[in-house]
Amino acid sequence: MxxxxxxxxxxxxxxxxxxxxxxxxxxxxxxxxxxxxxxxxxxxxxxxxxxxxxxxxxxxxxxxxxxxxxxxxxxxxxxxxxxxxxxxxxxxxxxxxxxxxxxxxxxxxxxxxxxxxxxxxxxxxxxxxxxxxxxxxxxxxxxxxxxIKKRRLRIIQLIVADDPGKLGELASLIARNGGSIRKVNMDEGEEDDHYLGITFHVRLPEKITLAELCEEIRKVKGVKTVRTE
Incomplete structure (x- = not known):
């Protein structure tokens, strides 16, 4: 052998x-x-x-x-x-x-x-x-x-101020505009401890576009940047 x-x-x-x-x-x-x-x-x-x-x-x-x-x-x-x-x-x-x-x-x-x-x-x-x-x-x-694209599931990436209740405020805004949040990721800011990175996976209805929702998010106090995928 x-x-x-x-x-x-x-x-x-x-x-x-x-x-x-x-x-x-x-x-x-x-x-x-x-x-x-x-x-x-x-x-x-x-x-x-x-x-x-x-x-x-x-x-x-x-x-x-x-x-x-x-x-x-x-x-x-x-x-x-x-x-x-x-x-x-x-x-x-x-x-x-x-x-x-x-x-x-x-x-x-x-x-x-x-x-x-x-x-x-x-x-x-x-x-x-x-x-x-x-x-x-x-x-x-x-x-x-x-x-995912066919189901109108969209990804929204935000840099926001690290303030108490900010996540809940943004989630409520998305819900009021008809969006349904499927997943949320949060990352602490590497360059600035005063900011957080938040990624929303949102399903949108036919009546609202991603651009319209992002425009509403930009109006929220403390939102620094808004990006989409």
Missing amino acids: QTVWTLPYWEIAFRLFVAGILGGLIGWEREKNNHPAGFRTHILVSLGSALIMLISIYGFSDFMGQKNVQFDPSRISAQVVSGIGFLGAGTILRHGVSVTGLTTAASLWVVAGIGLAVGTGFMFGAALTTVLVLVSLELLNRLEKIL
């Missing part, structure tokens, strides 16, 4: 190289969309998983012939599946009342699986999973944006 000492170097290098490429493809999609874990993180997770899988399969073959030794190649690799949750949890962030990073955490978990698959030599499954993940992250993301 082959061991890590008898496995051809080109085979080891090929598997690690493929793991790095597949993990990097998914990481690049995260990187260009400014998510917490990007290109390098996904490559490292995939490479590490592939290396652990190689060790798990071939690293202990010399001990198989010894008495009372049971060989289980899944024992070490199984720890990757549970251990990657620690890294994924670090990408989940809370901004105000919203939570972000869940998709990035899931992509790290999938990349760990891809690395394990490449380590075992299951190239077809690893490649196909990579393609499906990229389709889910890229194409479905575009489809989601199209559907």
